Amino acid sequence: MINNARIVAKCPDCQSDISLPPKPELWMRITCPECGTQLEIVDDDPWELDYAEDFDEDELEQDFEDELEEQDFEEVFYDDEADEEDEDPPWQ
């Protein structure tokens, strides 16, 4: 950083520009003023924000359940296809 220009980084959630403190440090916690998401600085060249890792547990659990549901959906989808063309599926 050569100049003293305002340091900004994009919120990964709402894409708004967030002003960082005058001397930001890697892994510093920032709360997005626009959407309230807990963020941390993950890169310093250029400055980059990502979701802070310790969400509250409810949120983490919800994400995990969403992922499971998506996986279930994919499996069901593949099973249906296998039933329709039940002779020599290409992956056997």
Ligand SMILES: [Zn+2]
């Ligand atoms: Zn945001």
